[in-house]
Each structure stands twice: as structure tokens, then as C-alpha cells.
Amino acid sequence: MRGHPPLTPDELARACAEAMAATDLASREMGIELQAVGPGRATTRMRVAATMANGHGMCHGGFVFLLADTAFAYACNTYGDVTVASGCDIVFAVTAHEGDELTAEAVERARFGRNGIYDVSVRRSDGELIAEMRGRSRTTAGKILS
Amino acid sequence: MRGHPPLTPDELARACAEAMAATDLASREMGIELQAVGPGRATTRMRVAATMANGHGMCHGGFVFLLADTAFAYACNTYGDVTVASGCDIVFAVTAHEGDELTAEAVERARFGRNGIYDVSVRRSDGELIAEMRGRSRTTAGKILS
């Protein structure tokens, strides 16, 4: 990026997200959209498809995790360094159902050394809490924009 | 099931798994197979598809979770009572890649009151550890076989 003025934190966050989204087939396949991104923050959205539910229309918790994990991945990769998930804890509050519109909002809680902690709340469109995830990240030596 | 001799624990576990599998569209869609099931135990298998990976062929951690969570769900539902995940913690050890054959083995660690703890190890076909999940379950009043 020689010859260009340095990016602002917001511009860097968006550039990182665009670079990640360009190769993120998995999220696209699941119909996960990135709604917003900023330094240490990201929001994703997904509609619970019939293929994510059991015969009773109840969404498999794994897809709720997938949505939350995607928000977490975007949020922790907004500073330019390739950052990976070292672990996550998720608490399931209410079961989501086929057709529900879910939003996952990831917010950075702390960074220390190469580690980060991100809180992700998954809510239904009426505001009902579906799940709370806490992600633990670890920054690698790689750069997202190169 | 009046008029029939009671099921053995192994028969009950298999009957519960069959009842769950019959409505589990999500796992089928992901290509997740149930390999083995017994009282408090279950093993699932999945091949990492291109749609589960990013442009560099690295598998999204969410699909590793999904595989582990499916093994957990089968394992904690082997006693006849409808049992749900109240939460899970996953630690990611090594990144899986497109084409990898992954196996998740869920084993019950403890049950107390209506709660259960299940340990799930996800491994690649060469035995390499991919992730370790610990699931927390809660038994409801519902019955799987009715």
C-alpha cells in the first residue's frame, strides 16, 4: 500500500472484511451476510433454512454456532493481522426455528498479547436472545492485506 | 411399546438414534454420518467439502463444531429422554482442510440430576487431533420414543 495514506481503523476493518469475504465460500453457502464491521466488531445475519432444522423445525445448534463464529472471525480480523479462533464457549438460551432471522453481534471484550476475547450475542429479529458465545482468538504472524 | 420386553441399554440407544436420524435433515445435508452409538456414546463422521472451506482450503471451525455437536446430541439422547444442549466449549487444535475425513467421538463424562457432560474429540483419519469439545446437556420431560 506504498504511496497511499494509511487507512483509518474503520477503513482497515472494512478492507480486512472484504478480503476475508472474497474467499469465504462457507458463509456464503449458508446464506450468512456480513451486515456491519468496525475495529473489533462485526455483525452477521442468517435466515434459518429448512436444511438447518430437524423434522420439527428446530434449528440445529451447530448453525447458530456457525453464525456466531462467523461474526467472531470477522470481528477479530479487523486489525490487519491474520487471527484464528483458539476456542469458543457457547450457551444456548432459546431454540431457533426454521424461518427465523438471526443476527449475531460480536464485540471485542479484551486483547492482551496475541490473545483476544470476543462476546457474541445471537438474537432473533424480535430481540429474543438465542445464544451467547465467547470466542478466544490468537493472532498469527500473517497479514490479511498483502 | 406395551407387550414388548424392555429394550436393553444398547437397543434403546440405537432406537433413540434412529428416531433422531429420521428427522435430522441438517446432519444429512452436511454429509454427517452416524457411525456408532451406545449408551452415552456416539461417533459421527464427515468429509470436509469445498463449501465448508475458505479459498485457501481451510475448513471453517463452525463445521468442525457442527460435527462434534451432532455426536454430542446423539450421545446424550441415548437414554430415552429428550435431551438438549445447554452449552458447549470447543478448543481448536489443528485446522482441518478440504477433503479431510473427520471423526467425532462423544463420550459421557458425568450425569447429575438432569445435567450431563460429554467429551467429544474430533480427529482426522490419520489420528491427528482437530478439536476437543465439551458439551453440557439438560434432560427435558419429553420422551424420544413415544
Place this chain on the structure above:
Amino acid sequence: MRGHPPLTPDELARACAEAMAATDLASREMGIELQAVGPGRATTRMRVAATMANGHGMCHGGFVFLLADTAFAYACNTYGDVTVASGCDIVFAVTAHEGDELTAEAVERARFGRNGIYDVSVRRSDGELIAEMRGRSRTTAGKILS
């Protein structure tokens, strides 16, 4: 409490905290002080004693947990119902040392059914993050004030 006007949420939180503190020998023994309490919130403070550290003056993580867990216990017991910890996850950021003044601030993140989630940040007096705990609570049928 017949014949008295109902307590405000803040008064109820303080009354619950006083009732708990009256029997909480453990925290007193450890020199843990309750600094502030309100509905779904509590702050505790502790000085790292020589007996909490190893020969190199490094505080045993268990005492950091104890401080955080005490803030969590007060915070989730501010509504009048006896509430217990069902589990906790703690991430250690920086090692505390003998003589450090530590503060744990517990804030409610969510409540659903009989369950609650509380985030607890432990900081040194200069603001350095020592640990982040997330507590999972469960409300029982008991009443704190009776």
C-alpha cells in the same frame, strides 16, 4: 416484610448482599470486600496476600477465580431468589503478584428462564486486565430474604 412498602430494585440488591455477607466467612477470611452492588451487578476487591502467592510472588490463579466468583455470586443474587453457580469459564490474561490490589466487576449479560450469564472482569488497581470470567447461574426456589 408485610406492612412495609416494597423494596426498590437497588434496595433489594443491597438487602440480599447484606444477608449473604452475614454468613460469608470464606470471603471475609480471604480479605475480599464487597465494594458495590446493584441489580445484576457487584464489585469486589482483594489484596493479594503472601499466602496467595508462590515463592516467586506470583498469585495462584485460584485466588483470582475466588475473587471473581464472589463478585459473580453477589451479582446473581440481587433479585431475591437464591441463585447458584452452575459453571464458570475463566481466561487468565496477566499474572497478579503479591501486594496487588485486584477488583472484580461482575455485570449481568443475560437472563432466560432460571438461567443467567454474568461477565466478570478482574483488574489491577492500575487498570491492567488480570482475568475475564463468565459465570453461568441457575435460580433455585429458595428466597434470600425470609
Place this chain on the structure above:
Amino acid sequence: MRGHPPLTPDELARACAEAMAATDLASREMGIELQAVGPGRATTRMRVAATMANGHGMCHGGFVFLLADTAFAYACNTYGDVTVASGCDIVFAVTAHEGDELTAEAVERARFGRNGIYDVSVRRSDGELIAEMRGRSRTTAGKILS
């Protein structure tokens, strides 16, 4: 240790434990005893003192954590490298009471890179499960025996 034959894994584990115990004032203060240690394993024991309980004789969960965390610390420091806890998740099963004899048995589940996962079961002397902890460790560059 030049001039000496190399230690066996069991001898190394015991030597590391002795070096740690020599400076571990905190555990001694709490009456925590190391009962057994081997490569990737350790067992600790503690009697619930009156000062660890509330006025109803119920043991503060933080002391159960402390016992489990001590077993975890010994278990992950049996290979010669200074290893620290990066985090822990604990699930509380049954409340311990004043006078209970508790045993925490820590067993290594996995090691990958500089990371380790240890499972710790805390039981009462009659075998009743009190808590299950999972510890996450990280190896540093330091050596325990030097």
C-alpha cells in the same frame, strides 16, 4: 544435572512436583496435599474447612476450583517446562460441605504445539462428583529444574 543419567518420565514428573511444592505457599495454606503425580497426571486432596464455607456449611465454589486448579497445575508441569494456565472451565455438580474430604484428579487429554488440555474431576470421599473442570495450559520457555 550434567553427569547424571537422564530422569525417567516418572522421575521427572516427581522432581517437577517437588520443585513446585517447595514454593507453593498458597496450596499449603489451604491444606491442599499432593497425593500422586505422574507424566500428565496429578491428584490433590483437601478437607473443606469452616473458613471455606458460608454460615450454612456450604463450601464456596471458589475453593473447589482452587483444589482442581492445583491438580491441573501439577499435572501440566510434569514435563520439565514451566507451563501456565491460560484458562479453565468448571461445571459444579453437587455442593460440598464443611468437613468433606475432596479429591481432584487431573488427567491430560491432549497436547498440541505449546497447548494442553487437562480434565479434572473433583469427588467427595464417597465418590460423589462435586465438579468437573477442564483446564487449558500453555507452555513457556522456562525450565522447572534448572
